Amino acid sequence: MKICPQCGKAHDDAIQVCPSDHSQLILINPSDDPMIGKLIDDRYRLIRKIGEGGMGAIYRAVHVENLRVCAIKLMTGLSKEDAIARFKREARNSVRIDSAHAVTVYDSGQTDEGLLFLAMEFIDGKPLSRVIAEERVLPIERVIHITNQIAEALAAAHSLPMIHRDLKPDNIMITRKGSNTDFVKVLDFGIAKALADPGGDNLTKTGFVLGTPVYMSPEQLLGEELDPRSDIYSLAIIVYEMLSGRLPFEGDNPQAVMMKRVMSEPIRLRAVAPTVSESVEVAVMAGLTRNRDTRPQTVEAFASALSRVTYGGTRIMGGAVTEQISTPGDGRTTAQFGGHQTRVDSSPAFTSQSPSSSTSGTRANPPATSGTRGNPTPFAPTDITQAATKPQHPDTAPETRVESTPVYAAPVTVRDLPPTALADPIIAKPESSRGKGFVIVASLVLAVVAIAAIVYILLRPAADTKNGFALLIKGAPAGSQVFINDVRRDAVSADGGLRISGIDPGSINIRVSREGFTDYAATLTGNKGETQTCEAQLLPATIDYSGPMVAVAAGEFVMGDDNHEADERPAHKVSVASFYLDKYEVSNAQYKKFCDATGHNSPLNPGFDPDYFAGKPDYPVLGVTFEDALAYASWAGKRLPTEQEWEKAASWDSVAHRKRQYTWGDQFTSDRANIATGHPVPTTEATGDLSPYGALNMAGNALEWVDAPYGPYEGNRTSDPDFQKGDRVIRGGTFVQASKTEEARGSYRNHAPRVFPAGKSLPVGIRCVISANDSRIQALLQANSR
Numbered sequence: 001m002k003i004c005p006q007c008g009k010a011h012d013d014a015i016q017v018c019p020s021d022h023s024q025l026i027l028i029n030p031s032d033d034p035m036i037g038k039l040i041d042d043r044y045r046l047i048r049k050i051g052e053g054g055m056g057a058i059y060r061a062v063h064v065e066n067l068r069v070c071a072i073k074l075m076t077g078l079s080k081e082d083a084i085a086r087f088k089r090e091a092r093n094s095v096r097i098d099s100a101h102a103v104t105v106y107d108s109g110q111t112d113e114g115l116l117f118l119a120m121e122f123i124d125g126k127p128l129s130r131v132i133a134e135e136r137v138l139p140i141e142r143v144i145h146i147t148n149q150i151a152e153a154l155a156a157a158h159s160l161p162m163i164h165r166d167l168k169p170d171n172i173m174i175t176r177k178g179s180n181t182d183f184v185k186v187l188d189f190g191i192a193k194a195l196a197d198p199g200g201d202n203l204t205k206t207g208f209v210l211g212t213p214v215y216m217s218p219e220q221l222l223g224e225e226l227d228p229r230s231d232i233y234s235l236a237i238i239v240y241e242m243l244s245g246r247l248p249f250e251g252d253n254p255q256a257v258m259m260k261r262v263m264s265e266p267i268r269l270r271a272v273a274p275t276v277s278e279s280v281e282v283a284v285m286a287g288l289t290r291n292r293d294t295r296p297q298t299v300e301a302f303a304s305a306l307s308r309v310t311y312g313g314t315r316i317m318g319g320a321v322t323e324q325i326s327t328p329g330d331g332r333t334t335a336q337f338g339g340h341q342t343r344v345d346s347s348p349a350f351t352s353q354s355p356s357s358s359t360s361g362t363r364a365n366p367p368a369t370s371g372t373r374g375n376p377t378p379f380a381p382t383d384i385t386q387a388a389t390k391p392q393h394p395d396t397a398p399e400t401r402v403e404s405t406p407v408y409a410a411p412v413t414v415r416d417l418p419p420t421a422l423a424d425p426i427i428a429k430p431e432s433s434r435g436k437g438f439v440i441v442a443s444l445v446l447a448v449v450a451i452a453a454i455v456y457i458l459l460r461p462a463a464d465t466k467n468g469f470a471l472l473i474k475g476a477p478a479g480s481q482v483f484i485n486d487v488r489r490d491a492v493s494a495d496g497g498l499r500i501s502g503i504d505p506g507s508i509n510i511r512v513s514r515e516g517f518t519d520y521a522a523t524l525t526g527n528k529g530e531t532q533t534c535e536a537q538l539l540p541a542t543i544d545y546s547g548p549m550v551a552v553a554a555g556e557f558v559m560g561d562d563n564h565e566a567d568e569r570p571a572h573k574v575s576v577a578s579f580y581l582d583k584y585e586v587s588n589a590q591y592k593k594f595c596d597a598t599g600h601n602s603p604l605n606p607g608f609d610p611d612y613f614a615g616k617p618d619y620p621v622l623g624v625t626f627e628d629a630l631a632y633a634s635w636a637g638k639r640l641p642t643e644q645e646w647e648k649a650a651s652w653d654s655v656a657h658r659k660r661q662y663t664w665g666d667q668f669t670s671d672r673a674n675i676a677t678g679h680p681v682p683t684t685e686a687t688g689d690l691s692p693y694g695a696l697n698m699a700g701n702a703l704e705w706v707d708a709p710y711g712p713y714e715g716n717r718t719s720d721p722d723f724q725k726g727d728r729v730i731r732g733g734t735f736v737q738a739s740k741t742e743e744a745r746g747s748y749r750n751h752a753p754r755v756f757p758a759g760k761s762l763p764v765g766i767r768c769v770i771s772a773n774d775s776r777i778q779a780l781l782q783a784n785s786r
Helices: 081-094 128-135 140-158 191-195 208-211 228-244 254-263 278-286 298-309 399-405 419-423 431-459 588-598 626-635 644-651 775-785
Strands: 042-055 056-063 067-075 107-109 116-121 171-177 178-188 333-337 340-344 469-474 481-483 487-491 496-503 506-513 521-526 529-533 542-545 546-550 555-559 570-576 579-582 703-709 728-731 750-752 769-771
Touching: 056 254, 067 588, 081 107, 081 116, 081 191, 116 775, 128 171, 128 228, 140 178, 140 228, 140 298, 228 278, 228 298, 278 298, 469 506, 469 521, 481 496, 521 529, 542 775, 546 644, 555 644, 570 644, 579 644, 588 626, 626 703, 644 703, 769 775
Parallel strands: 469 529
Antiparallel strands: 042 056, 056 067, 067 116, 107 116, 171 178, 333 340, 469 496, 481 487, 481 506, 506 521, 542 546, 546 579, 555 570, 579 769, 703 728, 728 750
C-alpha cells in the first residue's frame, strides 16, 4: 500500500503520484510499524512515527477530509473504565487552555482496537531537552525568553484550574514562528493525572511510573495533593538546567537523587554556573524550596522575578507595569529593556517577545566603517569618541529589586530565611499529633526509597560483562560523576578510581564531572573483552596565580572557520594540553607594578585620554608592543598564549563538542561585548562577553597579543600578501569605533608589527597563560589540596 503524505489517501502500490494533489506517494511496509498507514477513527491517516515514550507513540498524520497535518498520540496500557474516563476528561480540559504556547488539542477518541488517542497540532521543531544536550548552557536572555513562554502556557492552565504534573524538557517543543526562532509549545497538559490510578499522585500509583522523577517536586514524590506550585518547582529545575547544563541534585544513583530532593537543599546555582549573577540565582533558587509556601506563589511571579533581576525591572508581567513606560507618536506603548526600547501591548504577560527582537535604544551598535581589513586602527583623537552610558548588566543589577517588589505571596526570599526555616518538617502536623506525623513522614520516605530502587533496577543500563569491554577511570577527584555517551553511570571512589563493565564495543564519549572542577572529556574505542584505562585529570576551575586564572582542559577542538575570512581557512582539528588563562586582561595597575620593578617604560597614553595609564588603574593596559608583552609575561611567571590556546579558550564548548561563533554563542548582540563603543571598560566589569571557561572580555575591550607569527594555516590555498609582512597575531575585538563586530568572533585573526612606529600606539593589551603541568602550578595545586 502507498499513501499520500499530503492528503493521507491510500493507493495501490502501482500508483506513483497522488491523483488528487500530485504528491509523490510513500510506500508503507507493515513490518516496520503495523500502525503506519492505518486510518484512525476513520479520519486520521498515520504517515510515520515521530516519537515514542512511556505513554505510547506519536505519529505524524493527516486528516483525510480537511487535509490538516497533525500529530496523533496513541496511548498504551489503559484498559480500565475509570482510567479511560479520566483520559477523556483531561483531554477535554486540554482543549480549554487558551495560550499560543500550549499545544492545541484538536480531538480525542478511541480506536477500534481500544487504543486511546489525542489529535494535536503538529510541531515542526525539537524538544528543549535536545537543545540543552546540544548547547549545554543557554544565555540568560534566551533562558528568560523561553521561560516566559512556558510560564504563559502554565498560567493559562492554572487559571482553569489545571496542573501539568509532568513538566520536563521533553514536553517543551522549540520551533520557529516568524522572527521568533525560540517559539515554545508545551505538551501533555494533565495527561500524567489522566493516566494515574484513582487518588492521582500517590507514589504507589501508576502516575509515578509514567511521570519523570528528575523534575518532580518534593510534594509529588511524597504523594501529597498537588497545586500549581508543583509546576513552578519543575519549571525552576528546567531554568536551572538551561543556565548551568546541570541538575540541582546529584547522586550516585536515582534513588539517592530523589532522597536528596525530599530531604536536602539543592546545589546553589552559582556553584555550578559561577557566571550567573547572584540576583538571578536568588530568583531561580526561590522556585526550588522544599516548602511550597516559600516558593513564588504563581508561575507569573516566578518568571517575572527572573526577568526583573536581569533586565532591571523593565518588564510588563502579570498585567502590571514594573517600570515607567512612554507612548511614542504612533500611539503604541514602549518600555525600556536594559537599554533597548521594545514595543509592547496591553495584553497579559508573556507576549512572546524575544529580547533579540527589540529595536535599538540608548546604546546602538555603530555601523561598520569602510576600508580594507588590515592592521588595527591606531589611537587618534579624531577617531575615538566617548560612547553613551552602557546599560546595566545582569551581574550588577541590584538584588533589592527582588526583595522590595511584592512578587511573592510570602514577603521573604530563600536567602532571608533563618537556617532552621529550610529544615522544617515537610508535612506539617498539629502539635497534638507530632508522633503520628513522624510515622507518616518516615513511611512515605521509606516508600520513596523502595519504589525508587525498583525504578532504578528497571532503568539502569545492563551490565553485559560477556560481550562488552570495561573502562577503568583513574586520577579523578573522589565523588566525580562519570558519563558515557551523556548517560550518568557511577561516581568515582575515594581513591580516585572507578571500573565500569559491560560497555558496548565501539567508540564512546566519556565525561567526568565534579563540582568546582573543569569537566574532563575524551573519546576512546574499546573492543570486546578489553579493559581501557582513562586518566581523567580534572583541574580546579579557578586558581589564584598572580591574579585569577581559569582552567582550560586538554583536548581536541576545531580551529579556524571555512565560512568567513580567507585567513581563517581551513577549519582544522587541533589538540592542546591543559592550561590556565588569565580571567581578566592585564590592567594598568598590574602593568605599573611590572614597570616599577623592572624599570620598563610605561606605554603611551591613548589620544582620547592623556591620563589613561596613571588615572585608570582598573582599565586594561593599552599600547603594549609584542616585546613589552613578552617581558611582562616572563616577569609575572607566565607566558603569552599560543594562537591555538587563545581560540580554544574563546570559542570551544568542550561539553557540547561544538564551536561558538562568539564567546557566548552564535548570535551577536551589541550589548554582549565592548566592541566599537569608543571607550574601554574596567577589566573586571561584568559584561555578557564571557568565554565557555569563564574568561572575560575575549571578544571585546582591548585587542590581545598571542605568541604566533601571522601566517597561513596548513592547507590554506588563499594567496594573501599580508602573510608576508612578518607581523604577529592579535586576537579579539576592540572598543575603537572603527572596529567591526565581525572582529568579536572567536576565530577572527588580525595582525600587528612587533614594534609600533615612532609616536604610534595600538589598542593592544595582554592576557597571559601558564601550562597546567608547569611545576609551579602543580606545587600550588598540591598545596591547596592539603
